[in-house]
Amino acid sequence: METKDDDGSKKKARSFDFMEMFKEARQTAMDRNQGKYEEDINTIEDDIGPSPQTAPKSSKEDPGSSKSCQEVPNEEGRDDEDMIGPPLPPGMTKDSKTSKEEDLIGPPLPPGTSRSKDEDDDEDDEDDEPEETLDKKIPSSHEISLDHGFKAVSALALDPSGARLVTGGHDFIVKFWDFAGMDQSLQSFRQIKPCESHHLKQLQYSATGEMILIVAANSRAKVVDRDGFEKLECAKGDPYIVDMASTKGHNAMLNGGSWNPKMKEEFMTCSNDGTVRLWDVNTEGKKHKNCIKPKSQQGRKLVPTACAYSNDGRWVAAACQDGSIQIWDHNKNFVNVAMLNRGCHMNGTDTSCLCFSYDGQCLASRGGDDTLKLWDVRNFKKPLKVRENLISYYSVTDCIFSPNDRMVLTGTSIKKQGDGKLLFLDRESLDTVSEIAVADTSVVRCLWHPKLNQIVIGCGDGKARLFYDPDKSHRGAMLCMVKQPRKSKQVLALASQQIITPYALPMFKETKSTSTKKFEEKVRKDPVKSKRPDLPMTGPGEGGRLGVKGATLAQYVAQSLVKRKPDKYENDPRAAILRHAKEAAENPFWIDPAYKKTQPEKLFQEEEKEEEEDPDEPVWKKQKV
Template sequence: MSGDGDIASVMGFSGFGKKARTFDLDAIFEQTRRTAIERSQHNPVKKIPDTHEITLQHGTKTVSALGLDPSGARLVTGGYDFDVRFWDFAGMDQALQAFRSLQPCECHQIKSLQYSITGDVILVISGNSQAKVLDRDGFNVMECVKGDQYIVDMANTKGHTAMLNSGCWHPKIKEEFMTCSNDGTVRTWDLNSEKKHKSVFKPRSFQGKKVIPTCCTYSRDGKLIAAGCQDGTIQIWDRNLSVHTKFHCRQAHTPGSDTSCVTFSYDGMTLASRGGDDTLKTWDIRNFKKPVNMAAGLTNYFSVTDCCFSPDDKLLVTGTSVKKDEGNGKLVFFDRASFQRVYEIEVTNASVVRCLWHPKLNQIMVGTGNGLAKVYYDPVKSHRGAKLCVVKSKRKEKQAEMLTQDYIITPHALPMFREARQRSTRKQLEKDRLDPKKSHKPEPPVSGPGRGGRVAAHGGTLSSFIVKNIALDKTDDSNPREAILRHAKEASENPYWVAPAYKQ
């Protein structure tokens, strides 16, 4: 019968008498779902431009502010050392030097730097109560007015009365910017009227007391204003209605912790917040009661630690803090939909404070706790930016300039003492070339006994004589004990220093 079985299996109806195979559909579906998630996560990770990096040395203290102009040509960095440095990617060579460094706010730490949407001015937020606006070259354009700290109602004071925490430009209106401060207000300003703010938003706690906003941002269309506050709330206003909040989330983060960043996604639907309670959360503002996603365990010691969305809106990035000599600060990437950690970059052995993913350059800028600003890029996926300055070799200093003497102008000198006015360096060099004294080739060293008043290379000077004698001295002093014991026999037979003194 076995022959029949073979024939049956060849003809394809051997399994008729057996029980049908059952499928666990749930398990298969789960497996497919997992594969899909893994594949979809692998996709955004491929887009992270981190194959190459350059390091810009801002200083030795924390880099607490980063700003890139919209075109991505210039970077500004600010730090706890009060300095603001300007970097020009197109003008920089491999030495990676900043082309300008200044202290716009005297002795106040720089909290935030941002180029306006046109890129012609920079908003500087520091630890004092007055925001400043500089132009592209670092010159003052305006300074906000300081408020009167004796007026109780903050709506009646013309400006902030306490330290600033954060600030940013309006995404559509190029003259408007916003600041938030320890006086418990968020204010909007107009670039052309520095004497008074435009409008005031006052975050309130559940009991109606004033709370301090630690970070603020505009929505992408500029219609909403969001602020993270010290009592753990996130409060959102309509830009045109400053009295009541439009959305208000009570327990967004731990009360008493500084929420260090709130930012909207590019599609405007999602708000991400980075808490001082070591969390990163995303919120749907249409359903603002509880977070969509949350990641914990992201250490945060700074009140300015950033989070930002990738240009394709698929990933969310933030930095982690570390104590000194306790590991490396990381840049951590989360998938926006599933909120799994899909990737991380170990940046340096200090906290990662600021991060900025520029959509045009497709490069990631990072500010660290030890004074570095790093730029991550990919030669294929990134454009311009850091790629421009890596290819340039360092410039050689011109030596020619040193050969010509400074020309001294003496207008009242007599004709006989007057020097001919110098036309140009090149002409002067050509003249010097014709002068037999100046273009005289240096004489080579004399070999042999010496002649014409010149001593030979090792000759008549005392030092050369001593050097020659030391070289000829064959005694080996490499072992000091041996060198001293050479004289032991002679000293015992004929004592001269010690024994005669004791004979008396």
């Protein structure tokens, strides 16, 4: 490129050789690093003596020359120019056969020193330590009790971060517990009654922890935020429509629900109307997203009693009243089932819970026939293991997997006497690894949070019990147990003292406190402010108030009846009327003056004298009266 100066002469632009500039900068860095390493080596030689590897090379080669650095080969036979970073100092080459210090953890030892034999023996002992058994991994050394109410706790939920716990029960109340905000008094910070007089069946946080799904014994599920304020209420279906897919929502009691672990806006509910419905939060509950209708072997409607998503969100599972478990593929339409087993549990019983393992290969089912079964999703024909005689009297009894996927947890119920138990079963054999006895109550719900490593159970006596271990657990209940209860602040009332200085100047004299005597006398005279009662009346009365005769109408009537004079014509109404006959005849007022000119003379029938009867006259001639 050429440019012109002011005088018109041509001038060429300056050109730069970038490759040559990079080469010079790299050579300068290598020379600087080589000089630094040579100084370090000389310092070490002065302390412990010259090294046999570095002495010959330092005498023959110039440490400042770049040629000597480039001729030192590395481990792979390449020149140092191909290496990334500064070159190794002389005598510090990597030799995997002779050096054992490279496999050790920690900073390298100085030249001439070696690791002691005792340290190597300690590392071997650590590798030979046996693995911790399953029962030692259960965090159950400490226990706290959260008082929810007087009825069974039938729903539990912990948010993904483990900061808040939500409990719901048969007393229709949902309580919110914040571990960071509680102290040793263990009081909830909020309680709501979301579904009126319907007991709670399911509580679950969404995958992000922003929303809570509330499933009660009614037909409309609700979604609230973290603080309990309602965000969504599902629509109710028309009970007069036969086809359940044509209705907007459920029209019978709900049995369970669950959030989709991968899609934060989707959740699922199952109901006694024989459907499993998928909902979307963004549609504001106006209509379901998908409707799944389980069918019996005869093609009839089935009632699903429990439902669950797999951890990857692919499978949608539902347990029905005929004892079957039906699984659909979420990536396909929900017309045909992907996996089906009709004989999972006893026909006519309510399966209370379905739970997928963390690896997604195993499904646990807690049946109403007092059994717990494990199923392989890849081979869904026969159960892997079966555990019997696990008594359950609640329709929401849980079964869950431990965070390490090696144990299965479930609870047992009691009828009148005994202790409810939380059982820890080995996943491979369903043998009892450990158990926690809860005195005089049933274990309904159980939850093992993987982040906190703490276990929460809901009991039939209205309490939620939380188990933890200070050595194995993190945060959660350990935050509130170290806080002392807050003391109520006592307000001290100090009477203000007034100093009276009679001869002080007005500008320095304190104002006297105004006397309340005159003010009270003035208020007393005001009938409105003093609320003076009505004064007694001396006259007959006015405005609905009665005077002397009595304060109430009943008293007035009673006194009037007592003081009334007796009437002699009370029992003879004809005489009472005829007593006015003389006055009416002398002074006609109503009828006679109107007909005075046209009224004819009055003719009244005269009374005939009765003739004496002839005794000789025959009877048939006598006049009949």
